[in-house]
Amino acid sequence: MIKRTLLAASMLALTLTGNAWAADRPLRVGYVFAMANAPALIADKQGFYKQEGLEVDLRALGDGPVIQQALAAGELDVAYVGTPPVYQWYTRGLKSTILAKVNYGQAAVIVGKQSPVQTLVDLKDKKLAGVKKGSGMDVLLRGYVLKENANLNPDKDVNIIDMPPGNMNAALDKGIVDAAFTWEPFVSQALLRGNSRVLLDINQALPQYPWYVVIGLPKTLQERPDDVVKLLRAHRKAVDFLNQHPEESNRIIAEAFKLEAVQGADGKTINPVDIVAQARTRLGWSTELRAKDIEFIERLMNYSTDLGFMNGKPAIADLVDTSYLEKASR
Template identity: 65%
Template sequence: MNHRRQTLLALAFAAAIAFHALPARAQAKPLRVGWVFAMANAPAVIAEQKRFFADEGLNVEIKSFGDGPVLQQALAAGELDVAYVGAPPVYQWFSRGLDARILAKVNHGQAAIISQASAPIRTVADLRGKRLASVAKGSGMDVLLRGFVLKDQARLDPEKDLDILPMPPANMNAALDRNVADAAFLWEPFVSQALLRGNSRLVLDLNQALPQYPWYVVMAPSSTLKERGGDVVKLLRAHHKAIAFLKDRPAESNQIIAQAFKLEAVQSPDGKAIAPEIIVQEARKRLGWSDQLEATDLRFIQRLMDYSLALGFIAKPLKVDQVVDQSYWLKANAGSVR
């Protein structure tokens, strides 16, 4: 009888433990992270593959998206908790009612204008009357192209002085080869692939014209910040570790990037095969990573907002402090901020 009673007590105790554990399991649902499939967002890849998310105790469900608009749809549908995406989409979505905040930086640089090697295009001003392959009108990169590159740098009217041909960036090099376009506004690794093949000329490196300009950012809807603020801090800590890894171990990180983005060797003008890791190494001349939003970064994001307003992509003025919240980054890096 005593043995039976002990067994029943043990079962009851186990059931009680299981019952009280249920809320904890419910709270351990994955943090859903979306990222635009671009080399500049390599920290998301590194953090996952090197288990920096897991080391922070995060259960992360990570998914890549072909572009910002598709990622936006997932955010609007409540399918994502955090995103690695360009700064312009964040404030554009904010202006249309998606309450979200930019939390940290991901990268600086990445974009360039290249032309056919034989084309008489040496400067951006030479694009007058030419055909420029670029991205969809109103996208984040289009804001940078129309506002800074064409208007500020070359005093060109993007609506009148040249033909802008929207197309996927993966098609732009082919458009140059087939004489569909005279030049292209694109980013890494497509820039480096074209330059290493020797059939294109670098016309403008944006990272030289705008040294270390920020582009991709880590952002989250306000609902995520309210409900899972602690997990956001952990994610930003893992993000910081990934960027340190990219800087401290370039050879290994170049291999991870080459594999993650399925880069293939390209053929140089002398017929030699150039390995995927060399493409990444070349891309680093125009691309780098950092997570802290500096004062210069905030001024640049404000500049992008002003371009978007002038171009008619947002309906009313915005201030950068409306969409940036660095408090979570500061918590993640407490004691390490320089």
């Protein structure tokens, strides 16, 4: 009995020591390095994390799969990532909780200015630049853009060519593809050069649809709930700053993402800040996860299931928890 008591006490001490160590180290936050995730870097550069008394180790990462690996390896506590990967990872064992919205908009289908393609239906038998099959943007392309809007079979009716978004505009210019499904700032860069036009603006079709979200691991929520609330307060401040100070935030974004000037059709140089301003006509930021946002997440899950990208789907109540965001507003 004495040995068992001592063992239990030792285990409790180790647990308390572990939790104390976790609380002492910076909150490790990863974000996909995309303009839509600007609130993460704004919170850092404007000192909003420090205002909340929170030390953050902020890491800009290349894409969702890299974020997934870091989360699975226990190298991150919180992440800014696209919605589809979150629920797809959940069904594969990497459970996390959606805590807040980050952005809406950003994606569009573009074609050459003189292209004969006038509607989505015209994409039948055409070459369309997209991203990796099964990725979040691919779910939106196949499920919403092609199947739902154009009644096209994405595997049979359209030749989707996987390529980095940074290469899509050049591929479109050179006639390698007939259209591209891309996002900001690549959409704005193409339009400002004057050689492309928008075939479908997703944010016009689905006003303020949620895309990037803030997620936390169960361990993080259990061990550091107060820090999660502080993070979300800083996130709120960053979104407010983006919306209330567009010119200043546009300069920060242009510099942080190292945007280069483009030459317009009239030969004039269009500076990076103006590219960001153009991007904001299709992209915006918000923290709230409202009923319509939850419905859209469920809609995305249905797309992923129908496309065969996952078996079954988690209950939305297991996937989303807005209570931390609510505490952050008090």
